[in-house]
Amino acid sequence: MPNIAIVGATGAVGQEFLKILAERQFPVEELRLLATKRSSGSLINWQGREYEVQETTYDSFKGIDIALFAGGSASTEYAPAAVQSGAVVIDNSSAYRLDSKVPLVVPEVNPEDVTWHQGIIANPNCSTIIMAVALKPLEDLSRIKRIVVSTYQAVSGAGKEGIAELEDQVRTWCQGETITQYNTFPYQIAFNLIPRIDVFQDGDYTKEEWKMVKETQKIFHRDDLRVTATCVRVPVFRSHCESINIETENKLTLEQVKTALAKATGVILKDDPSQDIYPMPKDSSDRDEVIVGRIREDFTIENGLNLWIAGDQIRKGAATNAIQIAELLL
CATH class of the missing domain: 3.40.50.720 (NAD(P)-binding Rossmann-like Domain)
Known part of the structure; x- marks a missing residue:
């Protein structure tokens, strides 16, 4: 051992x-x-x-x-x-x-x-891992040409300090007091969204956004894979969500996509709009699978798909x- x-x-x-x-x-x-x-x-x-x-x-x-x-x-x-x-x-x-x-x-x-x-x-990177697990079954069906991803990242991504800061700010607000203290994040995170994670780099993309671009290409061995990202910190304690739009080389039917995801290791398909069933942070917290839902055809391009995923940043991420x-x- x-x-x-x-x-x-x-x-x-x-x-x-x-x-x-x-x-x-x-x-x-x-x-x-x-x-x-x-x-x-x-x-x-x-x-x-x-x-x-x-x-x-x-x-x-x-x-x-x-x-x-x-x-x-x-x-x-x-x-x-x-x-x-x-x-x-x-x-x-x-x-x-x-x-x-x-x-x-x-x-x-x-x-x-x-x-x-x-x-x-x-x-x-945590967001890269979660996205890669969800997209691998689709890449196996047809090469992905382009990825547009927007992340909704929990404060746990900033460690214990991020969790504590959100807790303190919510407690302050509940007591009817003004929130003036923030150290981990550049602005108040309670009841707010911050469209910046890590430092700004080339093209005014953040380091977190460039991580998703370059790491995804390396993991998939695809220097030609086009990826663009917007990473946002949200006032959720645990588990990241991502809105992902992809363009594939060949047309994929929704049935093909859902069948592949349902069979994939590390993935849970949770997609039934008629019953209001879709992935949320509370569903993915404290578990290792990436949950995928809200799967739709993107009618603005020939071979486009939209999906929404949730994954525990501290565990699988x-x-x-x-x-x-x-x-x-x-």
Whole structure:
């Protein structure tokens, strides 16, 4: 059984790593919980045993087989040291995703890419993962020429701090007070939408939007795949939603699309407008499947489709996908 290290064990994704390792009965010989100096010394109970969190150092990975990095600056600082110690790093940050020497893997889409890793495997952006799982069955029916995606991203995407900020602002509003405090987001997020996630880059697209473009192309091995994205933060605690419009090379019938999605691994088809049934964040929270619905033909182009998806950002969009990669390694 492998020895496992979790870097960022006290954060939202780190805590989800522990939960999912237990749920999936992932074999663990030794578990090493690592975090910042500030969090070192804290105790975490897992599987009936208490573990003390250690400060992450360059020497933290001796004897470790798989190192799960929850994200952040620790990845660039400590991932090379983990590899030098003999561990395979599965990294949740954006640091290595577009490195040509590093596989970027969604197990339902491109599991074969795990085989050419050189010590580091990158976990894609949460919104990219959720979209890729939903679109893979359609790409298999007919090559996708173009993707237009708008995301509705929960505050959990900003970690524990994002969740706490929304909670505090809603509490303030309910008490009849004016909301004046916001640190995690550039504006008040309670009862508001913020059409900016991460920093602005080329063409006034945000880094989050460019992630969806470039990561999707890499995962599908399709440099010719045209992708454009608008990423929006919404006042929802957990689970992202996405409105996706695609154009395929060949005409796909709605029956073909729904049949493929219903059979796809990691996908739940939830699409019955007559009964008011469609995906919502509350349905996808705390589960690993991507839920797909509101499937319609786009009548403005010859081979166009619209769909609406929901997926848990912390689970499938982060921790579960990383642990599925670890399962591929085993």
